[in-house]
Amino acid sequence: MKFSVFQVSRKGGREKNEDRMGYCYTRGAGIFLLADGMGGHPQGEVAAQLALQTMAAMFQKEARPKLVDVSAFLSTALMTAHRQILQYAVEKGLLETPRTTMVAAVVQAGVVSWIHCGDSRLYLVRQGELLARTRDHSFFEQHRGAVASSKAPAVVNRNILFTCLGSPSKPMFEATGPVVLQQGDKLMLCSDGLWDCLDDADITFQLAHKPVSEAVPDLVEKALYKAGDHSDNVTCIAMEWETPDGEIPTRGSISTDTVSDGVFASTVQAGWLDAPMDDMDDATIERSIAEINEAIRRSAAKKS
Secondary structure (H helix, E strand, O other), X not given: OEEEEEEEEEOOOOOXXXXXXXXEEOOOXXXXXXXXXXXXXXXXXXXHHHHHHHHHHHHHXXXXXXXXXXXXXXXXXXXXXXXXXXXXHHHOOOOOOOOEOEEEEEEEOOEEEEEEEOOOEEEEEEOOEEEEEOOOOEHHHHHOOXXXXXXXXXXXXXXXXXXXXXXXXXXXXXXXXXXXXXXXXXEEEEXXXXXXXXXXXXXXXHHHHOOHHHHHHHHHHHHHHHHHHHOOOEEEEEEXXXXXXXXXXOOOEEEOOOOOOOOOEEOOOOOOOOOOOOXXXXXXXXXXXXXXHHHHHHHXXXXX
């Protein structure tokens, strides 16, 4: 398995960077992860970090060196990340849960599968064309392309989401794949700080005509410039697939052929998950949500 990878995250005009990204790989599989902690809620950067660490830890545990069932892994890992965020909120006595978007892609056996929740996106570009793009879980995307009616809102804020990880309600997500990869395919995960300023045609063109080590920083700089002083965090991680008989490896090329079985490499930083992950079932989640709501009720009662 060979691929080139490049990643970058910029704070933009925000006080702090709530985006998180990284990738992990074994001899037979790789996972690429990006989360965007949601502003307007407490500790978005914690939610994003917890989501990444949870999914990376599960990948390390189950990719030996390949995942048995990629689709099942992605959905289970995503929901486990959601549960870890809820558990964190309960343990810290937070009156509101931290929240984050999430997009993740697994490459294994020459194919890619992905999952997303929220509006962090995945782009797949092949031979100069946009082969696939995730559809945001936002009211803007929901109404986009729909037949106009008198009941449809005239203006829909593209940043309002109807699902995310860490919310009291069960998150919605979409899983896609497997898609067979071809030499030169470009896979990019990014936060809304990038795509909100650049259209799909521009993103596709840059990815199609440059190696990821050039396309990614150029796209990030362009997004920051267009947004100006009020730019959101801009985070991006991209991979270019290289077949065994492909051309000379590009900058940032990684070959897992020499990786020994049992070896796990990761760029996901540790720090938040000090304790082992608990296996939280639906009943446990409901109890966690009830505890959070009760804490909110007690706080409101004291103020009144």
